[in-house]
Amino acid sequence: MSETPRDRILARLRNAPRPEVPRPPSVPPPTDAPARGERAARLKSRMEAVRAEVHLVPSEAWLDRLKEILTVRKVATLLYAPQTAIGEALQHAWETDAAGSPELVAYAGPVETFKERLFAVEAAVTAAAGAVADTGALILRPTAEEPRLMSLVPPIHIAVLRAEDIFASLDDAMRAGNWPADMPTNMLLISGPSKTADIELILAFGVHGPKELIVLVLE
Amino acid sequence: MMGTESFEQSAERALADDQLRKNFAFAMGSFIMKRKAVFSDAAETEQLRARGQAIKQRALSRLPELLEELEANCARNGIRVHWAETPAVANRIVLDIVNAHSATGVIKGKSMVSEEMHLNAYLAAHGVEPIETDLGEFIIQLNGETPSHIIVPAIHKNKSQIAHIFHEKLPGTPYTEEVTELNAIARRTLRRRFYEAAVGVSGVNFAVAETGTLCLVENEGNGRMCTTLPAVHIAVMGLEKVVEKLEDLPPLLRLLTGSATGQLVTTYVNLITSPRRPGEKDGPQEVHLVILDNGRSRIYADPQLRQTLQCVRCGTCLNHCPVYTRIGGHAYGFVYPGPIGKILNPQVEGLEKAAPLITASSLCGACEEVCPVKIPITALLRRLRDESYSRAPTSAVPGHGCRSSLAERLAWQGWVLVNTRPWLNRMMNAVLGAIGDFLPPVGPLERWMRFREEPKFAGRSLHRRLKKEGVADE
Amino acid sequence: MGRWLGRTTTGFRQRGRIDMTPESPKPSRVYFFGTCLIDSFYPEAGLAAIRLIEREGVRVIFPRGQSCCGQPAYNSGFPEEARTVARRQIRAFHEEIPIVVPSGSCAGMMKHHYPTLFAGAAEQAEAERFAARVFEWSEFMVRVLGVRLEDRGQPLKITWHTSCHALREMRVIEDSKSLIRQLSNVELVELERERECCGFGGTFAVKHPAISGAMVYDKVEDILATGAPRVIAGDCGCLLNITGAIAHRELPVSGQHLAEFIWERIHDGD
Numbered sequence: 001m002s003e004t005p006r007d008r009i010l011a012r013l014r015n016a017p018r019p020e021v022p023r024p025p026s027v028p029p030p031t032d033a034p035a036r037g038e039r040a041a042r043l044k045s046r047m048e049a050v051r052a053e054v055h056l057v058p059s060e061a062w063l064d065r066l067k068e069i070l071t072v073r074k075v076a077t078l079l080y081a082p083q084t085a086i087g088e089a090l091q092h093a094w095e096t097d098a099a100g101s102p103e104l105v106a107y108a109g110p111v112e113t114f115k116e117r118l119f120a121v122e123a124a125v126t127a128a129a130g131a132v133a134d135t136g137a138l139i140l141r142p143t144a145e146e147p148r149l150m151s152l153v154p155p156i157h158i159a160v161l162r163a164e165d166i167f168a169s170l171d172d173a174m175r176a177g178n179w180p181a182d183m184p185t186n187m188l189l190i191s192g193p194s195k196t197a198d199i200e201l202i203l204a205f206g207v208h209g210p211k212e213l214i215v216l217v218l219e
Numbered sequence: 220m221m222g223t224e225s226f227e228q229s230a231e232r233a234l235a236d237d238q239l240r241k242n243f244a245f246a247m248g249s250f251i252m253k254r255k256a257v258f259s260d261a262a263e264t265e266q267l268r269a270r271g272q273a274i275k276q277r278a279l280s281r282l283p284e285l286l287e288e289l290e291a292n293c294a295r296n297g298i299r300v301h302w303a304e305t306p307a308v309a310n311r312i313v314l315d316i317v318n319a320h321s322a323t324g325v326i327k328g329k330s331m332v333s334e335e336m337h338l339n340a341y342l343a344a345h346g347v348e349p350i351e352t353d354l355g356e357f358i359i360q361l362n363g364e365t366p367s368h369i370i371v372p373a374i375h376k377n378k379s380q381i382a383h384i385f386h387e388k389l390p391g392t393p394y395t396e397e398v399t400e401l402n403a404i405a406r407r408t409l410r411r412r413f414y415e416a417a418v419g420v421s422g423v424n425f426a427v428a429e430t431g432t433l434c435l436v437e438n439e440g441n442g443r444m445c446t447t448l449p450a451v452h453i454a455v456m457g458l459e460k461v462v463e464k465l466e467d468l469p470p471l472l473r474l475l476t477g478s479a480t481g482q483l484v485t486t487y488v489n490l491i492t493s494p495r496r497p498g499e500k501d502g503p504q505e506v507h508l509v510i511l512d513n514g515r516s517r518i519y520a521d522p523q524l525r526q527t528l529q530c531v532r533c534g535t536c537l538n539h540c541p542v543y544t545r546i547g548g549h550a551y552g553f554v555y556p557g558p559i560g561k562i563l564n565p566q567v568e569g570l571e572k573a574a575p576l577i578t579a580s581s582l583c584g585a586c587e588e589v590c591p592v593k594i595p596i597t598a599l600l601r602r603l604r605d606e607s608y609s610r611a612p613t614s615a616v617p618g619h620g621c622r623s624s625l626a627e628r629l630a631w632q633g634w635v636l637v638n639t640r641p642w643l644n645r646m647m648n649a650v651l652g653a654i655g656d657f658l659p660p661v662g663p664l665e666r667w668m669r670f671r672e673e674p675k676f677a678g679r680s681l682h683r684r685l686k687k688e689g690v691a692d693e
Numbered sequence: 694m695g696r697w698l699g700r701t702t703t704g705f706r707q708r709g710r711i712d713m714t715p716e717s718p719k720p721s722r723v724y725f726f727g728t729c730l731i732d733s734f735y736p737e738a739g740l741a742a743i744r745l746i747e748r749e750g751v752r753v754i755f756p757r758g759q760s761c762c763g764q765p766a767y768n769s770g771f772p773e774e775a776r777t778v779a780r781r782q783i784r785a786f787h788e789e790i791p792i793v794v795p796s797g798s799c800a801g802m803m804k805h806h807y808p809t810l811f812a813g814a815a816e817q818a819e820a821e822r823f824a825a826r827v828f829e830w831s832e833f834m835v836r837v838l839g840v841r842l843e844d845r846g847q848p849l850k851i852t853w854h855t856s857c858h859a860l861r862e863m864r865v866i867e868d869s870k871s872l873i874r875q876l877s878n879v880e881l882v883e884l885e886r887e888r889e890c891c892g893f894g895g896t897f898a899v900k901h902p903a904i905s906g907a908m909v910y911d912k913v914e915d916i917l918a919t920g921a922p923r924v925i926a927g928d929c930g931c932l933l934n935i936t937g938a939i940a941h942r943e944l945p946v947s948g949q950h951l952a953e954f955i956w957e958r959i960h961d962g963d
Contacts, residue, residue, distance in 0.1 A: 005512075006302040009458065012516035013283040019522075021280035024273040026466060046483065111448070111501040119414060135473070135484035144498040148447050152440060170469040180465045183430045185496050186447070189488035194440035196402060197480070198355035198371055200242075200378050201249050204402040207354065208409065209440025209486065231903045541890045545907045579901050581894025581908070582768055583857040598809075604770030622770070631766055631774045638729070638760035638778045648733055663899040670906030671937030674734055681727045681736035685755050690743065692757040 027171045039133040039166040040217055046136020050192035051205055052213040059218040062160060063093045069158065069214055070102050070123065078102040079124035079154055081146035086127050086160055107147055118149060123156035128215070130165040132173055137191040138215065139173060141184045148186050157210040159190070163219045226575035229550040239375055243547050246374045250538035253481025254589065271474045272593040274467045275529040282519065285428040285461045286510065292431025296493040298506045306336040309511045313338060313420065313453055316507055317347050320451055322417040324348035328435070328442040329356050330422030331369055331532055332455050332511055335554045335567075338420070349420075350412050352441035354405050361388040367548030367556065369534035370479045375547050409441070419445030419503070423456035424531070425471060426508070429464045432492045433508065436476065436485040443489055452494075452503040458510050459519075459528035471531065474591035478533035514567040521615035523602060527562050529592040536586035536596065542579055551576060558586035562599045570607050570618030577603045641682075648680040719838060722752045724792040724826075726782070728799045729761040730929035731950075738929065738950030742795040742830050745952060749838045753793075758785040764802040767810060769896050776810055783807070783816065783823045792826050793833045795952055796928050797859020800829040805862050829859065831869040831927055831951060844876035845961035851954075852882050852921040854912070854935060856928035857890050869927050869951055876958050882919040886911075893934040909938040916946060924948045 034042065044054040057065045070078060078101075081087045087106075094104055105121050108114060126146050128138040138159050142148040151157050167173040170189075174180075179187075194209030205211060224232075233239055258264040278285060290300045303309035317325060325342065327333065327349055339349040339360075351360040355372035359365065362384050366372030373381065378396045385404055386394040392404055421442055425434040433454055435442050446452045462471065476482050495502035519525050537543045537557030548556035553564040553573060561580060565573035580600055587596045606614055607622040614620075637643050655676030660668050667673065679687075723746065731739040743753045759782055767775035782803070786792050794800040804827040811820035834840045853873060855866045873881050892898060892908025899905075912935060916924050924946060926932045936948035 004302070005304045005308065009302055009304060009510075009512050009516055010283045010286065013286070013458075013519055016516075016520040016525075017522055018280055021273075021277045023277055023463070024270055027469075050486070107500060109500065112450075114500070115414065119410075132484075137484050137488070142499075142502075144496075144500065147500040147502075148443075149501045152443050152447065170472070171466065174466060174469070180430050183432055183465075183490070183492040185491075185493040185499060185502060187490040187492070188443075189484065191484045191486055194438065194486055196354045196439045198353070198358070198373055199381055199398050199401060201246055201371070201374075202378075202398045204398050207402055207406055207439040207441070208352070208413070208444055227901070227903070230901070234903050234907050541892070541908050542904055545904060545911075578897070579904060581857070581890050581892060581897040581905070583890035583894070584861045585857070585888065585890065588861055601768060601770070604768070605772055606770075608770040631769075631771045634761075634766065635774050635777050638763075639781050641758055641760070644760050651733065666899045666902040667937070668941075669902050670909060670941060671934065672940040674933045674937060676733055677736045679736065681732040681739040682757065684736050684740060685727075685743070686757070688740070690753060690755045692755055 029172065029175065030168065033172075034133070034168050036163060036166070039168055040163045040219070042133040043131050043136055043166055044217070046133070047192055047213075047215060050136070050195070052192040052215060054215045054217060056163075056217045056219055059162075062216050062218050063089060065216060066125065066158065067101055071100055073123075073156065075102045075123045075156065077105050077121045077123070079105050079107060079118070079121040079150055081126065081150065082106045083145040084127060086125060087145070090125070107150060111147070111149060118153050121154045123158060124150040124154040125158040125160065126150050128159040128161040128165070130167060130173055130177070131161055132170045132189065133166055134169045135191065137189040140188040140190060142186050142188070143184070151188065151190060152209050155206070155210055156212045156214065158214045158216065160216045160218065163217050166217075224552075226550070226552055226579065229552055230546045230579070233546040233550040238377070239547050240545060242375055242377050243544050246371070247538045247544045250481065250535070254478060254535060254538070257477045257481045257483060267470060267474060268591055268593055270470045271531075271591050272529065274462065274471060275531075275592045278462050278467070279459065279519070279525060279528055281463065282458070282461070285463055286458060288428040289426055289431060289461050292428065293508055294431075296431045297496075298431065298433075298493060298508055301507060301509045302512075303509055304512045306511070306513055309336050309455065309509050310338055310341040312509050313455070314342065314345055314347065316451065316453055317342070317418050320417055322347065322451075324350055324412075324416065325418040325420050326350050326352050326412055326416040326445045326449065327356070328419070328421035328437065328445040329353035329372070330420070330455060331366075331555065332422055332457050333420065334366060335513065336455065336511065338455070350409075350416070352409050352412070352445060354402070354439060354441075357405055357409065358384060361385070365549070365554075368537060369532055369555070369557070375549065413444045413448055416445075416449045418451045418453065419449040420453045420455065421446050423454050423460055423508070424475065425468060426456060426461045427465050427468065428461055430492060432465070432490050434468060435489040435491070436472065436487065437489070438480075438486040440487065443487055446489060446491060447502055450503055451505045451507070452491075453507045453509065454491075455509045455511060458512055458515050459530075475531050475533050478535040478589065478591045517615070517617075518566050524566060524599065524615055526594050527566060527599060529594050530559050530563070531592060532559075533591055535589050535591065539585040539589050541581070541583060541585065558596045559594075562596060562603060565603055565618075566616055570603070570616055571621040572618070574607055574618075574622055577607060645680070645682060648676070648682070651676040652678050652680065719749070719751060720791055722754060722790050723833075724786045724788070724790060725753050725755050726759055726762070726786065726792055726794045726799065726803070727755065728794065728796045728929065730933065731795060734933060735929050735950055735953075738795060738953045741950070741956035742793075742952035745834065745840070745956060746793065746838070749840060751838070756785040762799040762802040763810070764799065764806075765895050767802065767806060772810065776814070779807060779810055779820075780816065783819060786823065786826075789822070789826065791828055791833065791837070792823075793828050793830055795830040795950070796930075797829050797856045797863045797865055798928050798930055800827055801858035801862035803827045829863045829865045829868075829927070831872055832863065832865040835868040835871055840872070842872065842875040842955060842959055844878045844958050846876070846878055846958040848878045848880070849923065850880045850882055850919075850921045851923045851925050852884055852916055852919040854884065854891065854916070854924050854926040854931055855887065856926070856931050859927055860888060865927075872951065872955060873925065876955070879958065882921050884915045884919060886915050889915075891931050891934050893930045895930065898934060909934050913938050913942065913944070917944065922946055925951050925954050927951045
């Protein structure tokens with residue numbers, strides 16, 4: 001039987017003295033969970049501290065707010081995911097009245113063929129599966145319909161989030177969503193536009209990821 | 220090591236470099252303040268650190284089982300797991316994957332393990348261009364340097380030095396010290412490389428055994444570019460990075476991020492569980508995980524030294540270290556600088572090569588006071604000092620006994636004699652009290668006196684004064 | 694045998710500790726461990742520390758067999774040699790009465806490291822009982838004796854330097870400062886980088902002179918920035934280091950041990 005590097009490494013590890021170490025107790029659910037309104041406010045304040053733009057809007061008004069946001073920035077092309085609730089809402093709204101609005105660009109095929117377009121669109125809109133209020137981050141679960149690169153490549157990323165999906169903490173989000181049972185191929189926490197402080201610790205925004213992150217919180 | 224220069228020489232050169240000292244003093248001072256701001260509640264911070272320590276110690280106690288579980292779950296998810304005992308083997312694995320895809324370059328996210336492997340030099344020697352995409356790594360790569368800090372690789376440079384590097388090394392780039400401009404230049408230059416890359420290489424912050432998930436944190440977005448855009452993603456990690464469960468991540472992320480940059484959360488937390496599945500439109504087609512040993516299993520065998528492996532590579536020990544702040548990262552001459560470097564490098568590379576590192580500490584304890592996983596760094600340094608003199612036949616640490624010298628043993632025997640024979644002690648003090656001022660400045664006294672006046676022995680010691688005063692001795 | 698009886702409490706903030714509060718009865722007798730540096734370089738500080746204890750009605754015993762706590766060998770990779778010397782101290786201070794130490798560094802060695810040094814050895818239990826009786830001098834003055842000081846000196850600005858062990862192991866920086874703050878004519882200006890090591894580190898200073906030199910240089914700069922003409926410290930290793938560097942640069946700042954300083958102030962010195 002020939003030994004592989006794996007065998008040798010594991011053998012060395014198993015041969016070491018290993019007293020039993022118990023698992024630290026799980027964090028219990030908080031008894032004084034902040035109310036929904038408070039969570040939304042906390043999320044907004046945390047994210048705005050790192051230059052995200054957060055809008056609290058009534059659910060029926062999000063499309064109008066989106067259009068305003070796009071108009072102000074003179075966005076000409078908007079990447080979206082057609083086979084999602086957001087996508088369908090957008091298509092419908094644009095069919096009704098697309099005047100002054102950017103062109104809707106669907107993430108039509110695999111990135112290998114779509115890459116050039118992907119790098120040329122000016123903004124993208126995706127859903128956020130949830131958010132974490134205490135640290136101020138969105139939870140994104142890319143899917144076949146809403147691929148990973150939508151929230152990375154275009155310089156403006158707009159995320160649409162339902163207020164009821166905001167959790168107080170990451171522990172809560174993991175527990176409520178039973179994450180271990182159902183991990184998507186890629187899951188992301190996103191807390192703001194991309195940034196760096198590598199030069200003299202001076203903060204600068206918009207490095208390789210989006211320069212702007214705009215969040216629409218639907219109440 | 221830097222050529223044939225000794226550690227002492229490198230340190231002295233760094234100490235004489237006023238600009239370097241200013242750059243580091245400013246940066247480390249900022250990091251200290253930022254960390255304090257984000258861990259402002261002392262009791263809560265202590266609880267969190269204890270939790271981080273408990274999670275890591277638990278994971279280490281089950282290391283072989285967790286690595287097997289990680290491998291099984293990764294495989295089930297479609298991530299191919301490779302095992303490498305040495306950097307040479309790990310490099311070969313990476314190269315083979317690159318060659319299998321006929322790639323001529325790779326885009327890289329920041330990875331200290333890849334520095335440990337000297338991956339860039341290896342790839343370049345085999346005709347594959349490694350392209351660093353983290354801004355700090357990008358800067359030092361342009362200048363042909365290695366990182367001087369675990370988190371901010373180019374912190375030893377100030378704006379104007381970086382402006383010069385961009386202007387001289389990037390064709391067609393004007394000289395500008397404007398940080399937004401410099402960032403924009405980096406973004407433009409690298410965007411093309413992201414677009415074209417066939418292979419991306421990254422490190423791993425935490426690998427979750429329970430779900431076969433790789434967790435990576437970053438602020439710039441370059442890491443996600445490297446792990447999402449190319450057709451192939453190769454992740455490299457030290458074998459100690461595996462954690463047991465997904466629920467271990469929230470406290471570890473809080474500790475890592477707060478300690479590393481004083482943030483509550485990084486811009487991106489990237490949880491990779493599988494390559495592109497059928498129907499998905501992006502994500503790599505292949506994801507590989509290379510698990511590197513390089514001495515870690517040997518460190519693991521010693522229960523006390525095993526604590527070295529708790530490290531989450533946050534860099535906060537560097538930020539708080541009075542030695543690191545003054546000599547900077549390059550003077551150490553090894554891959555990992557700072558306090559973690561002082562305990563890790565000697566155990567990986569051997570005590571003979573790294574011996575000066577372990578004495579270059581006053582054991583002030585500032586590092587272990589802030590370590591998010593409570594590594595007892597000063598105790599481990601003492602242990603390594605013991606090992607460097609130990610004449611035991613075997614030891615957990617390669618190169619043990621390399622410092623053992625008759626002269627030093629005799630000196631300490633002398634010290635024991637003086638401190639166990641009261642009459643000898645009194646005599647020494649009496650003699651030194653009389654002639655102490657006239658001792659020739661040689662050896663330790665000469666080194667002391669480079670920066671200080673010689674200490675003045677008291678005419679009569681406390682023992683003598685108290686005897687005179689009639690203070691009881693029992 | 695004194696009236697006082699101590700008991701070791703585990704789980705107390707510091708490992709193993711005689712349970713004492715300012716309200717509990719004062720011990721009638723204590724041991725004094727002078728430290729090797731005070732013995733050779735600063736006997737006045739030792740004398741002052743002893744007198745200040747005696748002034749509170751406590752009898753001080755100074756076993757003549759004492760020498761060094763063993764830290765130099767312990768930190769330098771010579772644990773056997775450290776144990777040999779440490780054993781001497783444990784034997785010399787054999788009665789179950791408190792041991793007061795005018796140095797955070799030596800107190801830390803005895804209190805926090807003796808149990809480690811003798812872990813698994815025959816003397817382990819004895820070392821742990823010894824460690825539980827160790828007090829740093831200023832914490833003893835404040836928390837056990839509840840000393841009250843009346844300042845009879847002239848107005849003076851000073852700054853305080855803490856040793857790393859006093860700060861992080863013995864955690865007595867506030868005790869030391871509270872003693873100073875009792876002196877009504879003394880203005881205490883804190884160092885901006887109070888938590889930073891002065892660069893002594895025992896053999897570190899002579900094994901890595903340039904790095905140590907840079908650290909003490911910066912410490913002196915920090916002291917100068919306070920504008921105080923005097924730096925007070927509770928550790929003579931630091932004091933030797935800092936005053937040596939000050940003298941090397943011919944600067945008009947003097948250094949003094951806390952006990953000596955307090956003794957002078959309450960007797961209308963300076």
